[in-house]
Amino acid sequence: MQVVIENSHRFSSELRRKADLDDVPLSTDDVTQSVADLVDDTYIDGVLSDVLPIGSAEITATIEPVFKTPPLVDEIDVRLRTGGNGSAVEHHKRFKSGRWSRTRQQRLLQLRQEGTLAEGETAFHMLIGLPAAGDHPLQPPALQPPPIIDGTLEQFGFREFGEGGFVPDRPVLVNNRMAEDAVNACLAAGARETGGTALGALVRLKEPLANTTTRIVTLLTTCLEDQRHSGKLNEWSISPEAIAAGQEIADMRGMGESVMTIVHTHGFSTECGNCNQNASCPLAECTHVSLLDYQVMETLFPGKSTLMPIAGRKLGAPGKRPVLEIHAWRGGEMRPVRWKRYQD
Amino acid sequence: MVAATKLKMTDISRQKRFETDLSDALTPRHTVGQAVDLYLDRMRIPGDGLRWSAFNRGVKLDSKATLDELDEEQSEWTVIPEVSAGAKSALH
Ligand SMILES: [Zn+2]
Ligand SMILES: [Zn+2]
Numbered sequence: 001m002q003v004v005i006e007n008s009h010r011f012s013s014e015l016r017r018k019a020d021l022d023d024v025p026l027s028t029d030d031v032t033q034s035v036a037d038l039v040d041d042t043y044i045d046g047v048l049s050d051v052l053p054i055g056s057a058e059i060t061a062t063i064e065p066v067f068k069t070p071p072l073v074d075e076i077d078v079r080l081r082t083g084g085n086g087s088a089v090e091h092h093k094r095f096k097s098g099r100w101s102r103t104r105q106q107r108l109l110q111l112r113q114e115g116t117l118a119e120g121e122t123a124f125h126m127l128i129g130l131p132a133a134g135d136h137p138l139q140p141p142a143l144q145p146p147p148i149i150d151g152t153l154e155q156f157g158f159r160e161f162g163e164g165g166f167v168p169d170r171p172v173l174v175n176n177r178m179a180e181d182a183v184n185a186c187l188a189a190g191a192r193e194t195g196g197t198a199l200g201a202l203v204r205l206k207e208p209l210a211n212t213t214t215r216i217v218t219l220l221t222t223c224l225e226d227q228r229h230s231g232k233l234n235e236w237s238i239s240p241e242a243i244a245a246g247q248e249i250a251d252m253r254g255m256g257e258s259v260m261t262i263v264h265t266h267g268f269s270t271e272c273g274n275c276n277q278n279a280s281c282p283l284a285e286c287t288h289v290s291l292l293d294y295q296v297m298e299t300l301f302p303g304k305s306t307l308m309p310i311a312g313r314k315l316g317a318p319g320k321r322p323v324l325e326i327h328a329w330r331g332g333e334m335r336p337v338r339w340k341r342y343q344d
Numbered sequence: 345m346v347a348a349t350k351l352k353m354t355d356i357s358r359q360k361r362f363e364t365d366l367s368d369a370l371t372p373r374h375t376v377g378q379a380v381d382l383y384l385d386r387m388r389i390p391g392d393g394l395r396w397s398a399f400n401r402g403v404k405l406d407s408k409a410t411l412d413e414l415d416e417e418q419s420e421w422t423v424i425p426e427v428s429a430g431a432k433s434a435l436h
Contacts, residue, residue, distance in 0.1 A: 037388060040388075099390075139388065141388050142360065142362070142386065142387050142388065144359065144360065144361055146357075146358075146359045147358050193429075193430050193431070195429065231430075234430050234431045234432040235428045235430035235431075235432050236428060236429050236430045237426075237427075237428045238426075238427055238428060238429060240397050240404070240424040240426055241404065243356055243424055244356070244399040244404070244422060244424060245402055246356075247356060247402070247422060248401070248402040258356075258357060259356045259357055260357055261357070262429060264429040264430065266430070266431045267431065283431065284431030288431065290430065290431055290432060292427075292428050292429055292430050292431075292432050293429050293430070295392060295394075295427055296427050296428075296429045298389065298390055299389055299390065299391075299392060299394060299425045300355070300424065300425055301355065301356065301357050301359075302355050302359065302360050302387060302389045303355065303357050303359025303360060304359075305359065306357055312431075
């Protein structure tokens with residue numbers, strides 16, 4: 001597929017002590033390429049929401065900053081056009097975040113560590129967009145549709161729907177046993193983190209399910225534990241060997257599943273005993289996607305259709321059990337999405 | 345044994361797929377590690393100073409091995425980094 005990017009700005013991500021452009025920046029990073037990478041987010045969003053055709057020969061992407069007041073960028077608008085001659089399809093998305101948001105968080109940590117910023121002192125972040133003088137070629141991201149299987153839910157063992165609901169353009173179904181196992185594993189491991197390799201598939205149905213607008217459903221079918229992964233407080237180390245073994249198991253099961261993602265936990269404490277209600281519980285919530293988690297998503301699972309299920313405490317959730325939250329790429333970052341259980 | 349003449353590399357979820365002949369940017373004299381670096385660059389995956397491995401059918405390949413040491417059946421790889429997930433926010 002040929003990808004052409006139309007962009008006439010250079011973007012930089014800056015941190016300052018004051019929300020004032022005259023203040024000397026604490027850090028400046030050229031993030032033009034990370035802005036261009038949002039073309040991939042937009043493309044995958046278009047494929048999964050059944051708007052963009054798979055297999056178009058050419059895509060033109062137009063990147064436009066939406067300014068608060070120039071040069072301060074509020075959002076990035078990415079517009080994709082496929083094909084030409086009458087069959088052209090358009091899909092566009094706006095982004096407030098991107099890889100530069102993670103770069104900025106890392107910078108902030110660095111500035112704290114080296115003492116430039118005192119603990120508790122905040123810095124203001126600005127995304128700056130300036131008209132680019134002359135040509136500056138951007139490397140277009142490799143746009144590839146994820147593997148999608150034409151089929152039925154039943155061929156993956158689906159029997160009936162359970163609790164939960166759908167995001168209309170990104171329906172996610174999770175095997176009830178897998179969801180319960182993740183919650184129980186989190187509970188059993190306490191403050192220590194744990195997890196496993198999740199198998200599943202992207203399935204294209206004949207018709208969208210009720211209350212959805214796309215035929216493509218993401219199915220998480222099972223979670224494989226493996227002793228080679230190791231967990232401690234705040235960190236769960238993933239064994240490449242165990243992940244590779246997961247792929248072998250998926251192939252042996254012969255249902256067309258692949259390794260879709262990993263499930264991991266953010267801990268649940270028996271000491272505080274009230275993790276979902278106690279605002280001062282030191283454990284991170286399952287709604288929090290850390291920089292480590294982003295690194296996993298951008299290296300181990302670089303496809304933008306990947307989900308990240310996290311089990312852990314959730315402030316305000318009823319009861320004394322961990323909650324399973326599922327995050328998906330939305331708007332340039334991972335955000336919790338609604339999902340539905342199924343019984344097999 | 346028939347020597348590999350092309351390489352297919354993908355991430356574990358098979359979403360970022362790259363195929364190349366061993367006569368182009370890569371030649372039989374390049375190493376497994378160099379092939380992985382090329383894959384990361386072409387797929388715009390941040391290397392991040394992580395340790396990366398290539399697996400063929402669940403078996404890890406020696407990153408220092410040259411591509412001419414591989415036979416045809418070893419030419420499809422899954423590329424996997426050593427990473428951690430978790431609540432910890434600081435990268436080290
Ligand atoms: Zn707690
Ligand atoms: Zn995490």
